[in-house]
Amino acid sequence: MLFRGWEETVDRPWPDVATVADHLGVPHLVVTRHALVRQVLADPVTFRPDNALDAVTPLPVAALRVLAGHRFRLPPTLANNSGASHPEIRAIVADALHPDRVAAQRPWLTGLVRRRVAGLTAALDAGEPADLYADLAADLPLLVLARLVELPDAPVGAVKDFARAALELFWAPLDADRQLALAAQVGRFHTVLRDFAATGGGLAARLRSAGHSPDVVVGALFFLLVAGQETTSQFLTLLLHRLTAEPAVRAGLRAGTVDVADVVEEGLRLEPPIVTWRRVAAVDTTLGGTAVPAGRSVVLWLARAGRDPAVVPAPAEFRPGQRGSRRHLAFGAGAHRCVGAQLARLEAAVVVAEAAPLLDGVTVLRPPWCPDNLTFRMPDAFVIQRAAAVTAKPVEAAGAEPVEATGAGSVEAAAGGPAEAAAAGAVAGT
Numbered sequence: 525m526l527f528r529g530w531e532e533t534v535d536r537p538w539p540d541v542a543t544v545a546d547h548l549g550v551p552h553l554v555v556t557r558h559a560l561v562r563q564v565l566a567d568p569v570t571f572r573p574d575n576a577l578d579a580v581t582p583l584p585v586a587a588l589r590v591l592a593g594h595r596f597r598l599p600p601t602l603a604n605n606s607g608a609s610h611p612e613i614r615a616i617v618a619d620a621l622h623p624d625r626v627a628a629q630r631p632w633l634t635g636l637v638r639r640r641v642a643g644l645t646a647a648l649d650a651g652e653p654a655d656l657y658a659d660l661a662a663d664l665p666l667l668v669l670a671r672l673v674e675l676p677d678a679p680v681g682a683v684k685d686f687a688r689a690a691l692e693l694f695w696a697p698l699d700a701d702r703q704l705a706l707a708a709q710v711g712r713f714h715t716v717l718r719d720f721a722a723t724g725g726g727l728a729a730r731l732r733s734a735g736h737s738p739d740v741v742v743g744a745l746f747f748l749l750v751a752g753q754e755t756t757s758q759f760l761t762l763l764l765h766r767l768t769a770e771p772a773v774r775a776g777l778r779a780g781t782v783d784v785a786d787v788v789e790e791g792l793r794l795e796p797p798i799v800t801w802r803r804v805a806a807v808d809t810t811l812g813g814t815a816v817p818a819g820r821s822v823v824l825w826l827a828r829a830g831r832d833p834a835v836v837p838a839p840a841e842f843r844p845g846q847r848g849s850r851r852h853l854a855f856g857a858g859a860h861r862c863v864g865a866q867l868a869r870l871e872a873a874v875v876v877a878e879a880a881p882l883l884d885g886v887t888v889l890r891p892p893w894c895p896d897n898l899t900f901r902m903p904d905a906f907v908i909q910r911a912a913a914v915t916a917k918p919v920e921a922a923g924a925e926p927v928e929a930t931g932a933g934s935v936e937a938a939a940g941g942p943a944e945a946a947a948a949g950a951v952a953g954t
């Protein structure tokens with residue numbers, strides 16, 4: 525896939541724009557420089573958002589039939605809508621996520637995170653491993669979203685499974701069997717959404733009363749359930765993992781010399797959960813001196829743009845508050861810029877403030893493993909244990925990711941097992 529192992533490629537030299545073939549041989553124009561990514565995002569006439577939700581691996585007829593059996597339709601509503609209806613749909617969603625409504629969630633969210641951190645601290649104190657993805661970050665954003673936007677009455681686990689299936693179905697390289705299985709999963713939940721769109725309150729009711737068709741209501745809810753919670757739980761996991769390797773930043777947080785909001789911004793810059801986002805050239809044009817034919821998929825490498833030396837003096841270093849730190853494009857830009865940015869920032873700020881102390885003196889038993897995906901990082905677990913309690917070293921395998929110890933002052937690489945082996949359960953304690 526284009527960005528398999530993007531952590532390794534992100535700091536390698538790249539041209540400003542490059543035509544790269546994907547796993548199926550389809551050419552994409554990959555844009556790496558901050559100024560050019562911005563230019564594309566700011567020009568929705570030349571570079572339209574219509575392909576934002578197109579499947580990277582086109583769906584075979586059998587999978588399309590499964591989706592059709594669930595009356596699955598995804599008309600342009602938000603991210604992939606370049607039509608006249610976009611501003612109004614966006615305004616209704618933005619209202620539900622108004623900064624005042626978001627800020628009002630802080631006390632409730634802080635209480636919830638504190639209780640979870642207390643439980644995790646007790647587990648770590650007892651020498652047990654703790655999974656900060658499963659037990660802290662995975663469902664938090666969904667619980668907050670449910671308070672802001674009425675959601676279908678479905679179990680949290682079912683929504684998470686559906687959202688991750690959708691991210692895989694639309695953004696991963698897949699074989700036909702997997703596409704079929706994912707289409708069945710996504711289609712089933714789509715039926716739940718369709719029923720809710722017809723009768724539900726909150727955002728669904730507001731979209732209905734503004735005269736939007738059932739398909740549009742379903743489309744908006746579908747995107748929110750994916751973009752409005754998976755992204756943030758991924759970000760929280762990646763940011764906490766990054767902070768295990770940043771003892772000076774944690775010390776600054778403890779001492780009050782490092783600002784939580786600056787940590788969140790530097791996290792968004794260096795560990796964005798959305799690595800790339802797409803546009804499509806509407807006309808023959810040029811970008812960075814390169815000819816771009818109409819219809820060409822344009823892959824905006826948001827993660828790379830955040831490390832552009834033209835924007836930040838120390839691009840690869842986690843330095844909260846450094847000049848240019850907040851100019852990342854993790855939330856996109858222009859007419860489609862993320863409407864949940866305020867909410868994501870609040871959630872991350874609460875989690876960093878409350879959970880960073882958990883990371884002192886721990887060993888990372890299981891770093892987040894991210895599957896092959898054009899756009900989303902989708903970490904699956906992040907397991908830590910107090911360094912003193914770690915007795916067995918993880919099973920080693922070729923190409924190992926190091927297991928990381930995070931003492932107060934330094935990060936040592938200990939014996940390692942690869943991320944892939946970790947995913948297969950090869951790391952002790954998982």
Ligand code: HEM
Nearest residue numbers: 602603751752755756759855856857860861862863864868
């Ligand atoms: C760290 C977390 C998040 C990241 C990195 C993120 C990133 C993005 C990006 C890159 C886009 C596309 C922007 C563009 O095309 O210019 C986007 C759009 C969007 N995001 Fe987020 N997002 C996050 C969290 C959220 C949350 C919490 C919500 C809502 C609860 C949300 C709702 C949306 C919506 C509705 C759009 C489409 C906006 C439009 O097309 O008008 N996102 N987001």
